[in-house]
Amino acid sequence: MVQRLGYVALNVADIDIAIEDACTVAGLRVVEREKGRALLSSNRRHAELILYASNSDSVRSIGLQAHNADAVATVRHRAEQAGLTVLSERPSLPCIDRSVTFATSEGHIFEVHTPIPLTQPVRHTGPGIRPRCLDHVNLSSRDSEAISNELETVLGLRQSERTTGHEIVWMRAADNRHHTVATVKGPSGLHHFSWEFASFDDFKRLGDTLDAQGRFLVWGPGRHGAGDNLFAYYIDRSGFLVECIAEMEVIEDENHQARIADPGENLSNPKVVNRWGALPPRLWTEHFVPFAPLITA
Ligand SMILES: [Fe+2]
Structure with missing residues (x-):
């Protein structure tokens, strides 16, 4: 759906x-x-x-x-x-x-x-790295297993991969990208949201842009085991953790069975979290931003 x-x-x-x-x-x-x-x-x-x-x-x-x-x-x-x-x-x-x-x-x-209308030109000029699209969100949930079950039941998302203890669950939508919504164990909120970029060269410009502003990448660049995507993370000036990705896996097999990966203690298995080796810092593992209660008219 x-x-x-x-x-x-x-x-x-x-x-x-x-x-x-x-x-x-x-x-x-x-x-x-x-x-x-x-x-x-x-x-x-x-x-x-x-x-x-x-x-x-x-x-x-x-x-x-x-x-x-x-x-x-x-x-x-x-x-x-x-x-x-x-x-x-x-x-x-x-x-x-x-x-x-x-x-x-x-x-x-x-x-x-229903679909957001396509009202804008394909490309624009200006500063910044310029993504292709908004890509995925990773929730923070006290009970990742329960929340992922709710989202599969209500939204028709399908599980692509999870860790053995449901520390992280990755779910895909109808476009078959490895994950559109994921959830990691932690206080209830949003862990990060993500932009997709065209190539690894964009990650260099991202690091240099942050450096020029006296800022830094929180984690990466690296390649996640789950989703096989290149990644780099920074915290924006409002305090939200932002991921920049490229090369997300697309699951075309309609009979795909969710993979179950051993994350290691405190996400210490590099082949799941970062195939290139560097493990997530506490700034990443402990990050979340709460949802505000929605006031409806
Ligand atoms: Fe992510």
């Missing part, structure tokens, strides 16, 4: 700094700016990163793009059947035709919506 990641919506304490950072580091451009809200995109989609001016930095919602209105209605039905709270059926943006917003049992908020 869910085709791909739609958007990430964040509440930010300083929206001007958040916009500046998204444009000068990741390389997004502003599509719409109005009082209290900005829509940014890296490609033809009308919105990928949505920033809301707020008192503090928190996650507002994760948008998942469904194929059509029928799929949205099915998600609504399944969410109710699963005993989850349906928060709204009012789309969060004027450019969204139909949607349903629900909360997982740990308070992660998802809006499953």
Whole structure:
């Protein structure tokens, strides 16, 4: 039912700094700016990163793009059947035709919506690295097994891979990329969100851009075992952990059985977490940002 990641919506304490950072580091451009809200995109989609001016930095919602209105209605039905709270059926943006917003049992908020319109030019100029697209989110969950079960049941996501103790579960959507939503054990919230880049050369520019601003990469570059993607992580100026990836595995086998990987103690198995060797620092393993309770009209 869910085709791909739609958007990430964040509440930010300083929206001007958040916009500046998204444009000068990741390389997004502003599509719409109005009082209290900005829509940014890296490609033809009308919105990928949505920033809301707020008192503090928190996650507002994760948008998942469904194929059509029928799929949205099915998600609504399944969410109710699963005993989850349906928060709204009012789309969060004027450019969204139909949607349903629900909360997982740990308070992660998802809006499953009809496709975001393609209103923008294919490419743009300007600063920053400039991604191809918003790629995936990795939740932080107290019970990764339970949350992944909810998301598989309600959204039709399929498990691509997990670790032996469900420390991390990776799930794919209909576009068959290894993961569109993953969840790692920790306090309930968002661990990181991710942009896909065209090539490894972009990672060099990312490191140099951060260095020129007196900042640094949190982890990477490296290659994850799960998903086989190249990765590098940084923390943006609002405190969100941002991953930059390339070369994500695509699972074309309809009969794919979820792989089960031994992560080692505290994610110490390099062949799962980073095939090139360097293990995640505490800044990565302990990171999360909570979801804000959604206030619906
Ligand atoms: Fe990731």
